[in-house]
Amino acid sequence: MTKAQKIVFIVAGALALLIGLSVHHLLTRQSQPNRAALVDAGIILLAQSRAMPALQMTDQDGAAVHVDQLRGKWSLLFFGYTFCPDICPTTLANLRDVQQQLPNATRERLQVVLISVDPHRDTPERLKQYLGYFKAGFEGWVAPVETLQALASAISIPFIPADTRKPNYLVEHSANLALIGPDGRQRGFIRGPIDNAKMIAQLPGLVAGD
Template sequence: MSYQSKGRTLILSIVGVLLALSIGLWAGNHLTIGQDQATALREAGIITLPTSRELPALQLASTDGATVNSQALTGKWSLVFFGYTFCPDICPTTLAELRQLKKLLPEDAQHNLQILMVSVDPHRDSTEQLQLYLEYFDPEFIGLTGELADIQTLSNALSIPFIPGDTSQPRYTVDHSGNLAILSPDGRQYGFIRAPLDVKEIAQQLPKLIAP
């Protein structure tokens, strides 16, 4: 990765952290959780929004062969990660951590949670490519891809921006964050988990949030 690319990645990370921290200042007022629980969640890197956000209506292709409307991601809690299969560092690390996190969760929390990776590199990431990649980490992880403009719309709506790669270069990279978006079972954004992930702390606190 070039010096310039590293700098852009650092800027994205700083922006994401500052955004998450600023949202965290409001999180204590969230109506559905108490102050003590909100504090414990924040210490684990879990930031809840004062008011949940509706997702934009977008059509994305899923690794399970279906076309998914982003507003139809309902029924379970979801952790949404933006990454790509050619990523040299953030993606394999984050997916390995998510695999570890899933194993640490109680069985009922596992059944009530799905993990989604939205490709920030649709130029190279077909659903087949995503499926092969994600199966290495966990066959139940779901990959989503689609038009670049739609993916950017979704990432911006979730406040997890990325900088598209220069597809004219043979080994281009994509600058993106390791933050995760939390979607509640009604398909709205409930909050964030900020990177780097503290897997053990998240495993302690997340079940309290996503209990059926």
């Protein structure tokens, strides 16, 4: 190989490396969720993820479940209750509609869990019947108030336990959802009310990125 050929070879190699790095950078940027777009969709990511408390609850089938069983999928936790007259049915209906319009790959990596803040009335049987109306495969979990408060405090989704002695009582609770990553750690929040179109646009990129 002549000196000129060596120079051409080196230059060509350097150009190929630069092109490869540029393409990688571009693809990486495209695959990462745009923070501004996420915020506009109501998806707020934490600067640092949070560990979830080790708590046991009961699912809609009456089986014991642990918070760490959320690992393996992205989870949307919504604190509500079956006697809720407005926020809860609206939010769950929106989540069902969003879920139905997501790509299959995204749906398979995502689960919705209703955490009941009304253990006095929301038995597992009641949760199962209620969630069945949405026909979306949602999970329903319930636990004693003390356990619910520990979880709510850990992930900053507040609710105020109701005075269950009053007839037809209501439970004050947040319309926000907690966003849990497949590592079982809280990654952020989704602000309520949900904007279906923006959620459908942003969730696939977020879920695919981890």
